[in-house]
Amino acid sequence: xxxxSRGLAVLDLLAEREEGxxxxxxxxxxxxxxxxxxxxxxxxxxxxxxxxxxxxRRYYLAEKVVWLSHSYFQHVPLRKPVQPVLQQLVAxxxxxxxxxxxxxxxxxxxxxxKSPAMLRVDSEVGxxxxxxxxxxxxxLMAFHALxxxxxxxxxxxxxxxxxxxxxxxxxxxREQGYALDDEExxxxxxxxxxxxxxxxxxxxxxxxxxxxxxxxSHDRVAxxxxxxxxxxxxxxxxxFGG
Amino acid sequence: xxxxSRGLAVLDLLAEREEGxxxxxxxxxxxxxxxxxxxxxxxxxxxxxxxxxxxxRRYYLAEKVVWLSHSYFQHVPLRKPVQPVLQQLVAxxxxxxxxxxxxxxxxxxxxxxKSPAMLRVDSEVGxxxxxxxxxxxxxLMAFHALxxxxxxxxxxxxxxxxxxxxxxxxxxxREQGYALDDEExxxxxxxxxxxxxxxxxxxxxxxxxxxxxxxxSHDRVAxxxxxxxxxxxxxxxxxFGG
DNA sequence: ACAACTTTTCCCACATAGTGCAACAAACGC
DNA sequence: GCGTTTGTTGCACTATGTGGGAAAAGTTGT
Numbered sequence: 001x002x003x004x005s006r007g008l009a010v011l012d013l014l015a016e017r018e019e020g021x022x023x024x025x026x027x028x029x030x031x032x033x034x035x036x037x038x039x040x041x042x043x044x045x046x047x048x049x050x051x052x053x054x055x056x057r058r059y060y061l062a063e064k065v066v067w068l069s070h071s072y073f074q075h076v077p078l079r080k081p082v083q084p085v086l087q088q089l090v091a092x093x094x095x096x097x098x099x100x101x102x103x104x105x106x107x108x109x110x111x112x113x114k115s116p117a118m119l120r121v122d123s124e125v126g127x128x129x130x131x132x133x134x135x136x137x138x139x140l141m142a143f144h145a146l147x148x149x150x151x152x153x154x155x156x157x158x159x160x161x162x163x164x165x166x167x168x169x170x171x172x173x174r175e176q177g178y179a180l181d182d183e184e185x186x187x188x189x190x191x192x193x194x195x196x197x198x199x200x201x202x203x204x205x206x207x208x209x210x211x212x213x214x215x216x217s218h219d220r221v222a223x224x225x226x227x228x229x230x231x232x233x234x235x236x237x238x239x240f241g242g
Numbered sequence: 243x244x245x246x247s248r249g250l251a252v253l254d255l256l257a258e259r260e261e262g263x264x265x266x267x268x269x270x271x272x273x274x275x276x277x278x279x280x281x282x283x284x285x286x287x288x289x290x291x292x293x294x295x296x297x298x299r300r301y302y303l304a305e306k307v308v309w310l311s312h313s314y315f316q317h318v319p320l321r322k323p324v325q326p327v328l329q330q331l332v333a334x335x336x337x338x339x340x341x342x343x344x345x346x347x348x349x350x351x352x353x354x355x356k357s358p359a360m361l362r363v364d365s366e367v368g369x370x371x372x373x374x375x376x377x378x379x380x381x382l383m384a385f386h387a388l389x390x391x392x393x394x395x396x397x398x399x400x401x402x403x404x405x406x407x408x409x410x411x412x413x414x415x416r417e418q419g420y421a422l423d424d425e426e427x428x429x430x431x432x433x434x435x436x437x438x439x440x441x442x443x444x445x446x447x448x449x450x451x452x453x454x455x456x457x458x459s460h461d462r463v464a465x466x467x468x469x470x471x472x473x474x475x476x477x478x479x480x481x482f483g484g
Numbered sequence: 485a486c487a488a489c490t491t492t493t494c495c496c497a498c499a500t501a502g503t504g505c506a507a508c509a510a511a512c513g514c
Numbered sequence: 515g516c517g518t519t520t521g522t523t524g525c526a527c528t529a530t531g532t533g534g535g536a537a538a539a540g541t542t543g544t
Contacts, residue, residue: 001285002530003502007246008289015313023521033504038521043243047250048346053319054440054482057511057521061314063345069311070370071257072303077295103305104290126368128312198296240296244501245531265492275533280492299491299540 020058086113089231095211100136107137121210135181135191136208142173143203190216194232262300328355331473337453342378349379363452377423377433378450384415385445436474
C-alpha cells in the first residue's frame, strides 16, 4: 500500500524537521513528483495531522498528533496494573521507580512513582530518554536485541560512545538480567533496570529505579538490582499470569 | 488520495477504541472488503503507528504515535515566547496561567505557569480539557466559530448542557472578548480566558488563568479579565509584531 | 486430539485510483 | 511591477489498489 506508506513517511519526516517542509522539498527528499508531494500534504492536512502556519506555504505536524498520543496513554493496558508494584519498589528502595517501553529509538516512560526522599531523581510520565545511556534504555536495547547505532551521543564523561563496547555491554546486561546506568546520562545519578517479559520471554517493558549516586552506592547495586528484578518478575506475573 | 485518507481514518478510529480493532471489524466499520482492511492494518503496522499485542489478532495504536506528539511539543513555536508573559500574568493575578490551542474537539494546554499560592489550581503541559465547560475551551469555540455539539457532557451543576444556551453564551464571549468558566468544569474553580489573535484577527491560541472561586470572586472577575486580555494582546504582539 | 468454524492472508484478473507532464495560478523577490 | 520560483489542477496513461475466492492460520467445542 504505497500511498499510505508514503503518507506515513511524510509524518516521520515532519517529526524530524522543526522547520517543516515545503512541497518541493518533500518531492526532493522522497524522490516524488511535486504533484504527488502536493497531494500527499493536502490529504494529510485534510485529515488534520498536518497543517500550515499563518500564510507560510510550509507544512508542519498539527495538534491532532497529540490527540493520538493522548489516546494511547489513556488506553495502554500496562499502566494501571503496574502501579502497586512500583509503589512497593519505591518503598523497598526509597528511590524513584518507573516503567518504560521502547519507542522509535528511545525509551518512553509510561508510569512512575517518585521517591519520598528530599533528594530524589525526578520522573514524569511521557518523558522520552535515550537508549544507549540509561538503565531502562539499555535494558530495552539488550532484550529487544536492537542493533547498536553507529553514533552514540555523549552526555557525561561516563557515557559509552564506542559501539563495539556498548554491544559487549548489552551482552553482559542480557546475561546478568539487569542494566546499570552509572552516571552515563546525568552526573550524580545511578539507575537500575530489569526487563518485564511475556510468556514467550520476550521483553514488553522495563522497570527501573533512579537514585542519587551518593545513596545508590556501588556496594548497594547488586542487592538493589535483585529487588528491581523481583519487581519486574512480579509485573510479568500480573500481566501474563503465573 | 483515498488510500492515505483511509489509513488515517483507521488511526482516528483506533484512537477512539480502547478495545482496538480486528480486520473484520474494520472492514465493517469502514465498509471495506476484508482484504483492504487487512492491508491497511498491515501497512500501518509496518510503519510502526499500529501494533498487535501479545498473540491477539487485534490492532492497537502503537508507541510511535507518542513520538509524533513529542516532536510536536518540541517544535511548536508558541511555547517559548509565551513564557515571560505567562509569568507576568501569574505575578499580576496570583493565579495559575496557561496557554492552550484547539485540538480535535478539545483544548490542549501547551504551556503553563503555576500560581505561587498555597491553594492553587494545578496545570500541566499536555493536558487535554473539554471545550464547552472551560474558559480556554469556550474561548476557542467562540473565536474559531465552532459549531456547538448536540451532546454536552455535564461535569458540575453549573455546566451548560443546552446547545442553544451555549451558542448564545459563545456569542456573548465573542462580544465581550473573554470567556468565564464559573465552576462549570470543576467545583470551586473559576477561570478566565482571552484569545490570542494573528494579524488577520483569527484566533491561534488562548491564554487563561484558573483560580479558586473563593479568591477569584465575582467582583474581581471584570478587572482580572482585563489583565488576561492584555496578556493575550501582548502575546499576539510578540508573535505577529506590533 | 480432531473436526467444524471463524478470521486473516494470499493470489490474480480487473478497474479504479494515483501518476507525471504541462499549462495555469499564486507567491516571492527585487 | 515584472521575472522567477513554487504550488495546484486537468488529463491521458498505467501502476496501484480492489474484490472474490482459495488457502492458511487460529479458535472453539466435543
